[in-house]
Amino acid sequence: MIKMLHSGWAYITLIVLVFAVVNAVIGLSSKKDFKEKDLRIPLFTLIVSHIQLIIGIIAFFVSAQFQFLRENGMGAAMKEPEIRLAIVEHPLMMILAIVAITVGFSKHKKQPTDKGKFKTIALYYGVALLFVLSRIPWSKWLSF
Numbered sequence: 001m002i003k004m005l006h007s008g009w010a011y012i013t014l015i016v017l018v019f020a021v022v023n024a025v026i027g028l029s030s031k032k033d034f035k036e037k038d039l040r041i042p043l044f045t046l047i048v049s050h051i052q053l054i055i056g057i058i059a060f061f062v063s064a065q066f067q068f069l070r071e072n073g074m075g076a077a078m079k080e081p082e083i084r085l086a087i088v089e090h091p092l093m094m095i096l097a098i099v100a101i102t103v104g105f106s107k108h109k110k111q112p113t114d115k116g117k118f119k120t121i122a123l124y125y126g127v128a129l130l131f132v133l134s135r136i137p138w139s140k141w142l143s144f
């Protein structure tokens, strides 16, 4: 059930993250004023990604890959690409992505100009999006 929740919540996380980046890039390039909705979109993304973090941590401990790690040790786990992705690469990159989102949201608030706010969101959320896209287990995710 946790795995299904994590898999389903990933759609929402990815959609809102793409939306936040696109909104910030449009705001920046068309020199728009930073309005209420421009705050709400990255805030919503922050909340959604933090929920995914919690679900992900639970998914980690109940996963078959973690079970494999406990039974066979880190050395054996690192030799299996699918297990290495699930217990090392994916969690690490996703945590870094969520850190980038959190730092970006906090930094954008301190920016004195609208341009600075859009730029900070575009940069940090953009990096987060690249991290997420790089380590989603695409073949597994899209296979059902």
Ligand code: HEM
Residues within 6 Å of the ligand: 003, 006, 007, 010, 013, 014, 049, 052, 053, 056, 057, 059, 060, 061, 063, 064, 065, 086, 087, 090, 091, 094, 095, 097, 098, 132, 136, 137, 140, 141, 142
């Ligand atoms: C932005 C954050 C995240 C996104 C978008 C995301 C997305 C995904 C997706 C799409 C899958 C494949 C699900 C499937 O097989 O249908 C997955 C699997 C997994 N994720 Fe995440 N994830 C995120 C964060 C995390 C974090 C922070 C952790 C752990 C600390 C984590 C641990 C796992 C594990 C262990 C699996 C494999 C589960 C299994 O095959 O049993 N994820 N994730």
